[in-house]
Amino acid sequence: MTTKPFTLRWGIIGTGGISTRFSKDLLVDPSTRGVYDVAHKIAAVGSRSVASAQKFLDTIAASDIAPFNWGPAHGVLDGAKAHGSYEEVYNDPNVDAVYVGTPHVYHHANAKAALLAGKNVLCEKPFTLDVAELDELIAIAKEKNLFLMEAVWTRFHPIAFAVQDVLKSGKLGKPVRMSADFSMNFEPDTRPDSNRMIDPKLAGGSLLDQGPYPALWAMLAFHHHPDNKDADPKVVASYQRIYERSGVDAASHWIVEWKGLGQAHCVTDMAASGYNDASVVITCRQGDLVLNFPPWKPTKLSIVPHGIYEPGTIQERSVQEFTVHPGDGMHYEADEVARCISKGLKESPRVPLAESRITQGWLDAVRRAGGSVLKDTVGTAGK
Template identity: 70%
Template sequence: MASTTPSTLRWGIIATGGISTRFSEDLLVDPSTRDVSDVTHKITAVGSRSVAGAQKFIDKLKASEGVSAWGVKNGVLDDAKPCGSYDDVFADANVDAVYIGTPHTFHHANAKAALLAGKHVLCEKPFTFDLAELDELIAIAKEKKVFLMEAVWTRFHPIAYAVQDVLKSGKLGQVKRMFADFSMNFEPDTRPDDNRMIDPEQGGGSLLDQGPYPSVWCMLALHQHPDNKDKDPQVVSSYQRIYERSGVDAMSHWIVEWKGFAEARCLTDMTASGLSEATAVITCQEADLVIDYPPWRPESFSIVPHSGGEPGSIKEKTTFKHTVHAGGGMHYEADEVARCIRDGKLESSRMPLSESRVTQGWLDAVRKQGNTVLKDRKSTAGN
């Protein structure tokens, strides 16, 4: 049988902070450890605000141990060029796709420059500061005929598919409502003013940073449910608690309605811990489906009978484990990007732009209904 040569995607990494490090480390993991043989990855450029910063990042990756050492030995970093500006990466002919790992308020400008240079783009969550910025990116990507996706890695995890399979199987009966929470005590008082969770200029607060995670479970469980017909679910109620030191939100709470189908209550909080055994609870006719913490990378969920005496045919609790393969779990979304680009697709059917628009719209609605310093912040769309 003829063996097929895997398609290699050449990445340019923008910014050298925490998440760029984790994403790049996952590009260094042997794809065969997750049963992938059709795509591979290379890092061909790293962009930082200083060339020394980019070089330091590459050097650190080259010293990787554990599962990422495979990529170092197998040439993933061999052509990695340190760039002292993001524009140098966008202009690099050896870069196919750009990964954007800057703070939220820079996503629009950085992604726009990459798209205008003709690069495919994977942009960290939240996609942009507001919907107008996202719409501009989508228009440019369409015009330039390049791929664009929000880096919502959790959607590609084994558990995400497994949860949907259970809901689609119908064994839990009708879906009635859900609750999804990303609370985590970041201890904001201990952080400096320029920390991106605190600083309004970087889009600080819980909503923009944590909000995309409750949305993951809402979209997979409710929005994509075969019984849902409402493709434009709206925020019908919201509340934000102000973090007085910088005026961003410490906590946000909102309800979304899928007309004629179900409602979701969503919560983000950077000042208190979330429930350790339930990051999302999907209430169904026959039992509840409960997804364990953490919201960004859960590895187990349970089907839990309703409380004693309540109707519901399921009487035994069952727990299902779906562990992430070797690495942090960001490689699945990277594989998706590589496959889409290989196949000439301009968006992913697993993380479609229309769904990013829906969840970005929720963030806008909650922010505009609230009273933080970001409430009326000017969009950078058009700039």
């Protein structure tokens, strides 16, 4: 007897690039990634006008290219409503969970409104502008008995689980330090003042936009390691290079220490390219674990011997190659949300709220210690 999958009905907030990618991944046949217990429907889309929301729905429905053509042919978009406001999505009785894909300065207000309306929430990274905003969202979710998760999609990719399996196996020995670098030349001088990476009003700069990716690899390498005893790792040093045109950070560096285990050096840069072969390097006692660029979707996990002056037990280089199943890879986090809600869970064991709070605290610390125009910016908690 075949069990019918649990189907989660999504409301999409925002119609920009990230919402497009997420929504298109909901159109991919779950069986192509070995998923049979959960499924997805897009029940509603909210934008500034009904026309804009309908255009979004028409665009994703019109795709005749695999793997995104499966969904429209199998009812994923059936009955989807185009709403001319976010509030109509929050109040739509056919919506179970809201995906917040708006610019990150609006994450708190959008997620808060959705929770207050009784909807479960998946909120894009960075979760909020500051910890105070996040604390308010967590309190509302708990009061309302609702599911809440930060959309750290890379944590659900097969390569992320493989990294942890290697580290937990002990074959590399203890991790002692790591670097995680998301540097990518966005050519900021060619962008308009209103660009999300440039505009202080949108909390532009590299830290908030790119910072969650180095942070996630640091958490997987150290915080989840069996030998970790430090429940609240802190930023012990940081530096920001300022983009003078608008005063946001062009680059941010910070070091986090897990007492008794090791340190992570995290880097973001929107004006320089990163090293393609080694976006993440985890140095362990017996050898190194290396991931290639990009840090949001690496494809190669390399085990690399130490140099001749510090030999370890790893003698030969090995490489494992990974790909996400058909789609962009955002469907993995959607599957997690559906599974958690189907089981009555209010947060994900893979991305618990306590861990999102830790990494949000790092971003706060780096921003407030730096010299950008956002240094003293306070979010909208309590408003």
